[in-house]
Amino acid sequence: MNTIHTNIHSTQENRIDNECCTIRSITIGLTFVIGMTFLHQWGNFQKSSILIFSISVVIVAYPLGYLWSLIIPNSKKFTLKEHGLILVMANVAYMHNSVYIHSTMTTLKAFDGKHIHFGYYFFFVLSIQFLGFGATGILRPFLVWPCELIWPQNLPL
Structure with missing residues (x-):
């Protein structure tokens, strides 16, 4: 394969027969999402905040998936592919x-004393997140598909 990024293609070949959206990947990914979200949100209100980086998920998720198998x-x-899906969910x-x-x-x-109902807060956060992911989907042909736009810091090399 003769492309601009030959080192990317030489690291791993694309295997279409492998599944990525399995019960195993969804369960492990959701466990990391819920756990990381809880710890990050809880740490926001503490004097010393807790921050779990994505590399921690990469290191811990693979043995969990292998043990599950x-x-x-x-x-x-x-x-x-399952490992990658878990990493995307954790990100x-x-x-x-x-x-x-x-x-x-x-x-x-805290400062204005205004009480925000849970439903308003939940749907407002959800709509903001969906707008962000929707904009990402719309801009995908321009920002993701061209191989010249691969950001090297996102590659685990």
């Missing part, structure tokens, strides 16, 4: 600092 009967081998939980609405709602409650 050994313990659970009739399960296939843990694949790199969503890692982006807690980019959700500025948490700070806004906390400031409104």
Whole structure:
């Protein structure tokens, strides 16, 4: 394959037969999302905040997936695509600092004394996140598909 990024293509070939959206990857990914979100949100209100980086998820998720494939009967081998999906899910939980609405709602409650109902808060955060992911999907042909726009810091080399 003769492309601009030959080192990317030489590290791992694309295997279409491997599944990535399995019960194993969803369960492990959701566990990391819920755990990281809880720890990050709890740490926001402490004097010393807790921050779990994505590399920690990479290191811990692979042994968990491999152990799952050994313990659970009739399960296939843990694949790199499942591992990648778990990392993508964990990165969503890692982006807690980019959700500025948490700070806004906390400031409104602390300084102005305004009570924000849970439903309003939940759907407002959800709509902001969906707008961000929707804009990403719309800009995908311009920012993701061209191989010249690969950001080297995102590659685990």
